[in-house]
Amino acid sequence: MDSFIGSHVFHALTSADYDCIGTTRRAEKAEGKVLHLDLMDEASWAGLRAAKPDSAIAFFAISKLDQCEADPASHEINASRIPALLASLSEGGCRPVFLSTNSIFGGERPLCNEDEPVAPLIAYSRQKYEAELRIQELLGASSHAIVRITRTISAELPPFDGWLRCLREGASIEAFEDFIFAPMTLPFVTSGLLKIALSAEDGLFHLSGIDVSYYDLACEIALQLGRSAETVIRTNSVTKGVSLRFRPSYSALGMRRTTALLGLEPLSTAAAASHLITFTASSQ
Numbered sequence: 001m002d003s004f005i006g007s008h009v010f011h012a013l014t015s016a017d018y019d020c021i022g023t024t025r026r027a028e029k030a031e032g033k034v035l036h037l038d039l040m041d042e043a044s045w046a047g048l049r050a051a052k053p054d055s056a057i058a059f060f061a062i063s064k065l066d067q068c069e070a071d072p073a074s075h076e077i078n079a080s081r082i083p084a085l086l087a088s089l090s091e092g093g094c095r096p097v098f099l100s101t102n103s104i105f106g107g108e109r110p111l112c113n114e115d116e117p118v119a120p121l122i123a124y125s126r127q128k129y130e131a132e133l134r135i136q137e138l139l140g141a142s143s144h145a146i147v148r149i150t151r152t153i154s155a156e157l158p159p160f161d162g163w164l165r166c167l168r169e170g171a172s173i174e175a176f177e178d179f180i181f182a183p184m185t186l187p188f189v190t191s192g193l194l195k196i197a198l199s200a201e202d203g204l205f206h207l208s209g210i211d212v213s214y215y216d217l218a219c220e221i222a223l224q225l226g227r228s229a230e231t232v233i234r235t236n237s238v239t240k241g242v243s244l245r246f247r248p249s250y251s252a253l254g255m256r257r258t259t260a261l262l263g264l265e266p267l268s269t270a271a272a273a274s275h276l277i278t279f280t281a282s283s284q
């Protein structure tokens with residue numbers, strides 16, 4: 001429950017009266033419905049196994065791209081320990097849900113669907129894909145889901161926090177026109193993951209936003225706040241001297257199977273902007 005997405009999901013489900021257990025690797029934070037669990041210490045998995053959850057969503061990861069390239073421990077956690085924990089929970093009758101990433105498709109083909117071939121280019125994506133294969137191998141026909149997701153954003157994360165503050169104050173902002181992503185918001189991801197976790201459908205699922213540049217998302221937010229699109233100034237990574245380890249041409253996923261089985265559709269850019277605005281407005 002210390003992860004960015006996992007902590008939101010835990011609090012949202014607990015507030016909605018779901019019987020929900022969280023885990024933390026920080027022993028001093030374990031209390032009540034939050035159990036101590038360190039992936040590197042197998043003995044610490046016993047508490048969660050004993051709780052016999054019906055389903056378990058794995059938010060664990062070493063998710064920093066540079067750390068995955070440089071630190072061999074990232075492979076151990078991402079590709080080995082997480083599949084082993086999920087297999088161990090599955091033996092107790094739990095339905096595990098593993099979170100994977102759109103980056104396993106490499107970013108050069110638009111709207112890859114659940115059954116399309118992957119092309120992982122960086123260590124993080126290779127580790128995530130290896131974990132998918134290991135989970136399929138270990139769990140076989142036992143109930144489980146693998147969910148590839150695109151970037152999740154929130155009004156508390158940079159640069160969105162600064163955009164919202166400046167636009168509300170009437171100031172202008174700069175946004176990259178050469179960064180493409182497919183933003184989803186925490187409420188959208190939470191409801192999608194809950195639907196997948198509670199469903200009887202197994203296998204591969206995709207949750208996605210729509211491909212958009214930072215600049216175009218910033219313009220959408222400005223317009224929804226009643227500001228002119230001219231308050232958003234175009235910039236780009238070359239001008240700003242910013243380089244990224246992974247810069248896809250396409251980020252959004254096709255959701256053909258997920259839509260057909262569960263009725264879940266991609267989050268529109270307008271809805272992503274609206275969620276960001278509503279979240280900050282309601283928390284002020």
Ligand SMILES: NC(=O)c1ccc[n+]([C@@H]2O[C@H](COP(=O)([O-])OP(=O)(O)OC[C@H]3O[C@@H](n4cnc5c(N)ncnc54)[C@H](OP(=O)(O)O)[C@@H]3O)[C@@H](O)[C@H]2O)c1
Binds near residue numbers: 002006037077100
């Ligand atoms: N956020 C996105 O936009 C996005 C996009 C695509 C896929 N995903 C995937 O979705 C999942 C959730 O993403 P996120 O952004 O919420 O991840 P995150 O904030 O990086 O959280 C990862 C969590 O894993 C925990 N962890 C690492 N090593 C551990 C260990 N040895 N034992 C127990 N816990 C350990 C971390 O604990 P500490 O807090 O103690 O370090 C952290 O809470 C991840 O699998 C990620 O790869 C996320």
